[in-house]
Amino acid sequence: MTETNNPLIPQGATELPLVDIREGSFGVRGSGDTSGFGGLVRRIYLPPAANRPLPGWFEDVVSVFEQALAAKEFKSADVIERVVIDRNELTINVNRQFIKIAMQILRDEPRLKFEMSMGVSGVHYPAQTDAELHAVYHIRSMTHNRQIRVETTAPDVDPHIPSTVDVYPTNNWHERETYDFFGVIFDGHPGLTRIEMPDDWVGHPQRKDYPLGGVPVEYKGATIPAPDQRRMYSR
Amino acid sequence: MTTDNLIFETASDGQETSQGRVYTLSGGDWDQVKAAPAGEAERVVVNMGPQHPSTHGVLRLIVELEGETVTEVRPAIGYLHTGIEKNLEYRTWTQGVTFVTRMDYLSSFYSETAYCLAVEKLLGITDDVPERATVIRVMLMELNRISSHLVALGTGGLELGALTAMFLAFREREIILDLYELVTGLRMNHAYIRPGGLAQDLPPDAIAKIREAIPRIRTGFKDTENLLVGNSVWMARTKDVGVLDLDGCLALGITGPTLRSTGFAWDLRKTNPYCGYETYDFKIPTVDTADTYGRFLIRLAEMEQSLQIVEQCLDRLEPGPVMVGDKKIAWPAQLSIGGDGMGNSLEHIKQIMGTSMESLIHHFKLVTEGFEVPAGQVYQAVESPRGELGVHMVSDGGTRPYRVHFRDPSFTNLQAVPAICEGGQVADLVAAIASIDPVMGGVDR
Numbered sequence A: 001m002t003e004t005n006n007p008l009i010p011q012g013a014t015e016l017p018l019v020d021i022r023e024g025s026f027g028v029r030g031s032g033d034t035s036g037f038g039g040l041v042r043r044i045y046l047p048p049a050a051n052r053p054l055p056g057w058f059e060d061v062v063s064v065f066e067q068a069l070a071a072k073e074f075k076s077a078d079v080i081e082r083v084v085i086d087r088n089e090l091t092i093n094v095n096r097q098f099i100k101i102a103m104q105i106l107r108d109e110p111r112l113k114f115e116m117s118m119g120v121s122g123v124h125y126p127a128q129t130d131a132e133l134h135a136v137y138h139i140r141s142m143t144h145n146r147q148i149r150v151e152t153t154a155p156d157v158d159p160h161i162p163s164t165v166d167v168y169p170t171n172n173w174h175e176r177e178t179y180d181f182f183g184v185i186f187d188g189h190p191g192l193t194r195i196e197m198p199d200d201w202v203g204h205p206q207r208k209d210y211p212l213g214g215v216p217v218e219y220k221g222a223t224i225p226a227p228d229q230r231r232m233y234s235r
Numbered sequence B: 001m002t003t004d005n006l007i008f009e010t011a012s013d014g015q016e017t018s019q020g021r022v023y024t025l026s027g028g029d030w031d032q033v034k035a036a037p038a039g040e041a042e043r044v045v046v047n048m049g050p051q052h053p054s055t056h057g058v059l060r061l062i063v064e065l066e067g068e069t070v071t072e073v074r075p076a077i078g079y080l081h082t083g084i085e086k087n088l089e090y091r092t093w094t095q096g097v098t099f100v101t102r103m104d105y106l107s108s109f110y111s112e113t114a115y116c117l118a119v120e121k122l123l124g125i126t127d128d129v130p131e132r133a134t135v136i137r138v139m140l141m142e143l144n145r146i147s148s149h150l151v152a153l154g155t156g157g158l159e160l161g162a163l164t165a166m167f168l169a170f171r172e173r174e175i176i177l178d179l180y181e182l183v184t185g186l187r188m189n190h191a192y193i194r195p196g197g198l199a200q201d202l203p204p205d206a207i208a209k210i211r212e213a214i215p216r217i218r219t220g221f222k223d224t225e226n227l228l229v230g231n232s233v234w235m236a237r238t239k240d241v242g243v244l245d246l247d248g249c250l251a252l253g254i255t256g257p258t259l260r261s262t263g264f265a266w267d268l269r270k271t272n273p274y275c276g277y278e279t280y281d282f283k284i285p286t287v288d289t290a291d292t293y294g295r296f297l298i299r300l301a302e303m304e305q306s307l308q309i310v311e312q313c314l315d316r317l318e319p320g321p322v323m324v325g326d327k328k329i330a331w332p333a334q335l336s337i338g339g340d341g342m343g344n345s346l347e348h349i350k351q352i353m354g355t356s357m358e359s360l361i362h363h364f365k366l367v368t369e370g371f372e373v374p375a376g377q378v379y380q381a382v383e384s385p386r387g388e389l390g391v392h393m394v395s396d397g398g399t400r401p402y403r404v405h406f407r408d409p410s411f412t413n414l415q416a417v418p419a420i421c422e423g424g425q426v427a428d429l430v431a432a433i434a435s436i437d438p439v440m441g442g443v444d445r
Helices: A057-071 A096-108 A171-182 B003-013 B030-035 B084-088 B096-100 B108-123 B131-159 B163-184 B206-228 B232-238 B246-252 B292-316 B346-355 B357-369 B409-421 B426-436 B440-444
Strands: A018-023 A041-045 A080-086 A089-094 A116-124 A133-141 A146-154 A160-162 A185-187 A217-219 A222-224 B015-017 B020-022 B044-048 B060-066 B069-076 B335-338 B341-344 B376-384 B387-395 B401-407
Touching: A057 A080, A057 A089, A057 A096, A057 A146, A080 B376, A089 A096, A089 B376, A096 A133, A096 A146, A096 A160, A116 A171, A116 B376, A116 B387, A116 B401, A133 A171, A133 B387, A146 A160, A146 B376, A171 A185, A171 B409, B060 B426, B069 B409, B069 B426, B084 B096, B084 B401, B096 B108, B096 B401, B108 B131, B108 B376, B108 B387, B108 B401, B131 B163, B131 B206, B131 B292, B131 B426, B163 B206, B206 B292, B232 B292, B232 B426, B246 B409, B292 B426, B341 B346, B346 B357, B387 B409, B401 B409, B409 B426, B409 B440
Parallel strands: A089 A146, A160 A185
Antiparallel strands: A018 A041, A080 A089, A116 A133, A133 A146, A217 A222, B015 B020, B044 B060, B060 B069, B335 B341, B376 B387, B387 B401
């Protein structure tokens, strides 16, 4: 981990969620680069797991959640993979096998009471081997006026996540959308069909390996390439 | 044998399926349709849309009828999907505003603000946004709530045959659109709110023009109010129509006027304030009828509250910057009107082209490459006219968003259509959907 210059990553920390490994600079490839920038390697990580105890009400939520899991005879170490505090937001990473029971507890436990789901959002991280596909649930407690994020992952080769429609009926369309755009199969969904793309569409457009498409545009004699063919400065 | 007879024969034969005999009818005379042998149970499946004037845009409804009663309804969406979320991943953080403003085109300032607040949260500069920029954001959002609710009331009235409501609402909306044009240069799709502040300051005469418009807008509300509140025809069409109680709202994730029509005063401006909403004096109107008429009353009352917020904004506008001070984020140029339209201000051009090479490099880098945003993810929600508009934004530390997901309230609220329409009359279907006020640009994105 010596290559990283990310101050967020603690010394000796392992298994951080990797986003990307970037080489070079300015997106230049194949030119006679004599600057030495071409040899740069940067690893980009998402924020690391938080240390317990967590600040403020975050600790209440996580410890009550752990107690409720224990009361139902689940080991919290099996269910909760990581707890992240970043930009004053709490993220609980849950193993996908337990996503439904986790949501059930978060909704029904009186000291948690996350009654309302704000839906599912998918994210595709091709660099995270065996956890490429993420399903991100934002849930809100109106009783306690809190909002947290529950995140679960699935490998690309087995893109199955149990459906949470039984717990939060509102996730019905959101799971269909995530299936449509990312190819995550929500097992137990009452009717997992495409929702935005046509029924006979091939591929899942929001995945990172799916090109944006587009055509070059000519304007006053100059040709501007399609958006996904233009130079990218990020990598 | 005439063509008419051919249709008749096809209809009368029908087709044997696993669900019984199915007759497919398209066109023809009703007398002939009726003459077709009636089945044991009369189930009629009607397709409404996606091109239908009274479904609020390209919404398609597959309705199963038993006589005049709706037994099942399934909304089908996706006809206005434009891939905005995917497109954002190929533009800089600043360019993204131009896309998100086109999502929910009736409340574009909300998409812009939610997007920019999320970028600012990722950057950690939420508290650095200048006061003047925040007050202008609030003012535009509240004007936008009025113009959006006016469309909801106007088209809602139109769909029930009350054309006067439409004329009145659009008359007032025009005043507000003129104010947008004055401030942003455009009536819709403004791209005026930018990460870190605003694209440019208010024009010199804007405050006076907005002050002058407020009484006119307020009188306009009164006309709509006098026309529809307590109007027996309007009440007959909307009272006890499209009822959804609090449990239903929470289970289905319904927010906005529909949630508040159950008597629950849930409004993110009060419960999770952003943009300094906790410092404004306003009320959250509620009713407890949970029906279409109640949602209509809430919208009317909210417009008045919004107008009061606009007045408070005008009172607290102090001269000052409208973009963060950090030169690594702030857009380098200010816009101004020149002889050939709007563009970078002449002083700025003079500086980068004539005096300072460093300024030119800085301008070029920031405009083409953009700024980097530290890796991480945030969720930022604002209370749009339709409910909770949430943005889930992920950054990979680069100059472009890694993933932006909009939790659009119209998308989620449309899921309530089967719950509020099934068992009702087919004529009430349109009234109930109008009361949710879905905007398909936001639904499909």
